[in-house]
Amino acid sequence: MQQTAPISIPLTHDGRNRPYLLQVPRTMAAGRLPLLLELHGRGIDAAQFDRLTGFGSLADELGLVVAMPSAVAEVWNDGRSHSPKWAREPDDVGYLAAVMDDVCARSAIDSARIYVVGMSNGAVMAGRLACTLSERIAAVAQIAGTAGIATVATTRPSRPVAVLNIHGTADKFAPYVGGIAEGLGAGTVLRRAAGPMVGIDDWAAFWVAANGARDDLGATELPPDTTIRTWRGASSESDVVFYRVEDGGHTWPGSRIALPAFMFGRTSRTFDATKVAWEFLAGHTR
Secondary structure (H helix, E strand, O other), X not given: OOOOOOEEEOOEEOOEEOOEEEEOOOOOOOOOEEEEEEEOOOOOOHHHHHHHHOXXXXXXXXXXEEEEOOOHHHXXXXXXXXXXXXXXXXXXXXXXXXXXXXXXXXXXXEEEEEEEEEEOHHHHHHHHHHHHOOOOOOEEEEEOOOOEHHHHHHOOOOOOOEEEEEEXXXXXXXXXXXXXXXXXXXXXXXXXXXXXXXXXXXXXXXXXXXXXXXEEEEEEEEOOOEXXXXXXXXXXXXXXXXXXXXXXXXXXXXXXXXXXXXXXXXXXXXXXXXXXXXXXXXXXOO
């Protein structure tokens, strides 16, 4: 049976019209369902991003409610901006909290199973949410992004949040070692308005400390190009799992839609990031 299209939900936040897309299972199962917030990257809209990930098409199969919010001008205020104006608004943390509230008012959502997934600018936004809305989010999955250095310096989660990160070593838009985007097309006013990202190793260390995930389970290999590092703490809420994709670009591994390699780099086919992300998220409850 063909998946129904997501519906556009009107929402006003801070005086702006900020609708979002909502995908619900065709048949609502008994009990409360998990909610996934899907955060697009810069320069791609919510519907396009969902086609890249395929999460919306899995709503029926997984019994999952998927919310697809939209950033102002397709750029999330992810905590990296040097601009005083963008440091304050748009209030995307408040907007995404309002989306959660609105979906919970419309559907039977399990408040202990609210998840966030994002790529690129959306991944950095997901990292900011994990730090600032940790009391509401059970787990986050980031692909090709970490967090702004300012976020790491000024915020701490109030409780553990399980974190999955998938990142390519040849990612030029979100450099593995941190810093400013350097990819083709990154040298725009948007780049100059954005501050640096924290590197992968420092981001992992941040969450290991924040979650108390001091049990380092070491690395496992997923040939031919992926290494998986895992840390655990007192409970599964503390899980920190980082995928390192050797020579991987600014891409969604295993995606049905291949991003142009000349711009974004190589897309790994070693695993399906959608499947990996959902298996990780679904394994955690707040």
